[in-house]
Amino acid sequence: MNKKALIVVDVQNDFCEGGALSVTGGREVAKNVVSYIDRFSEDYSMVIGTRDFHEANNDNGGHFATPSAEPDFIDTWPVHCVQGTEGVECADARIRKTIDRHIVKGMGRPDYSGFQGVIEETGVSLEDTLRLFDIIEVDIVGIATDYCVKATALDALTAGLKVSVIASLTAAVSDGEGALIEMVAAGINVVHFEN
Ligand SMILES: [Zn+2]
Secondary structure, three states: OOOEEEEEEOOEHHHOOOOOOOOOOHHHHHHHHHHHHHHHHHHOOEEEEEEEOEOOOOOOOOOEOOOOOOOOOOOOEOOOOEOOOHHHOEOOHHHHHHOOEEEEEOOOOOOOOHHHOEEOOOOOEHHHHHHHOOOOEEEEEEEOHHHHHHHHHHHHHHOOOEEEEEEEEEEOOOOHHHHHHHHHHHOOEEEOOOO
């Protein structure tokens, strides 16, 4: 078994069309990630899923725009991915079923990277989890290219991993192309998968 993990970033109902923080192409990403997993799950020793997992009773460190202000979609956002809501759930049951380790992040704070999160059940960090299983390489897919995918990929690189982002399995809030260029410049492989 090779030591590669697939990280599925924030493929959650609220980030898909119809959700509280809808990202255009989110549903398509969910569908295509299912196809990808069907074909390539054997290539991975582990599938990790991250979820934005905000608290309901506060603005999560200024991450949620206050009711009187418009979100700027840069630092402040509409209320999204609140624990206990349908929006926080994985957007596709088949993806959820494939995930071996569930990482949650953003509990009371504005996390973007999966590496800021912990395993829901045990509180172990994503980095420690990867080390524990001798993972040396990660492929990253999910939402959104220019926020949580990018932040997760850059942190994976900092953690010393070989990192690829599968661009065709991501969707962006605004500047996906700029984010991919930034990732390539940092030393991340950007690859494509077509159905
Ligand atoms: Zn959030």
